[in-house]
Amino acid sequence: FLTMRLVSEELRSGTIETLMTAPVSETHVVLGKYAAALVFYLFLWAPTLVFCAIVRWFTPVDWGPIAASYLGIVGIGALFLAVGLFASAPSKNQIVAAVASFFFVLVLFSIGLLETLANGETARAVLGYLNLWQHMDEFAKGIVDTRHLVYYATGVGFFLFLTTRALAARKWR
Numbered sequence: 091f092l093t094m095r096l097v098s099e100e101l102r103s104g105t106i107e108t109l110m111t112a113p114v115s116e117t118h119v120v121l122g123k124y125a126a127a128l129v130f131y132l133f134l135w136a137p138t139l140v141f142c143a144i145v146r147w148f149t150p151v152d153w154g155p156i157a158a159s160y161l162g163i164v165g166i167g168a169l170f171l172a173v174g175l176f177a178s179a180p181s182k183n184q185i186v187a188a189v190a191s192f193f194f195v196l197v198l199f200s201i202g203l204l205e206t207l208a209n210g211e212t213a214r215a216v217l218g219y220l221n222l223w224q225h226m227d228e229f230a231k232g233i234v235d236t237r238h239l240v241y242y243a244t245g246v247g248f249f250l251f252l253t254t255r256a257l258a259a260r261k262w263r
Contacts (some may be wrong), residue, residue, distance in 0.1 A: 092130065093178050094184045096174075097123065098186075101182040101260075116258050120175065124175055125251060127175065128171055131168075131171060161239075162225075162238075163229075165239065165242035166222075166240075169245045170195055174187075175253050177193075179252075184187075198222050199222055202217070202220070202222055226239055
């Protein structure tokens with residue numbers, strides 16, 4: 091829901107034309123909006139660090155699993171923000187953007203359920219890698235694996251690329 095207004099409000103109000111005629115590319119616009127949403131998301135999680143400090147005050151804490159969990163939260167949040175920004179790009183209505191974003195995130199979560207239904211070994215391996223539940227579970231256990239970081243980074247890059255292409259396609263309408 092953080093991203094439902096990022097592009098759709100620009101489209102609804104007509105300020106997207108002004109923004110797109112400025113001397114910046116679609117990529118800069120998308121990255122700027124994404125960075126703003128990501129910084130806001132991180133600020134929303136920042137107060138929870140106080141809870142960690144309070145718990146540390148009273149008892150010893152293993153910071154490894156806590157740091158891994160926060161890294162997982164940042165990764166999944168970054169992915170969901172990129173998905174939401176992509177869902178906001180083609181729509182002038184914020185509610186439609188929010189519903190589309192929810193649908194895309196639901197599909198990302200459902201891919202992991204299809205892994206058990208896959209017959210082929212290759213299909214099972216691909217669906218296993220796309221399984222969002224497994225990536226989250228590893229971070230919750232305190233395991234930081236570069237495969238999970240690459241998964242989030244490529245997902246973010248893919249959806250930001252799609253958002254850039256959606257904005258570039260609007261130029262020709």
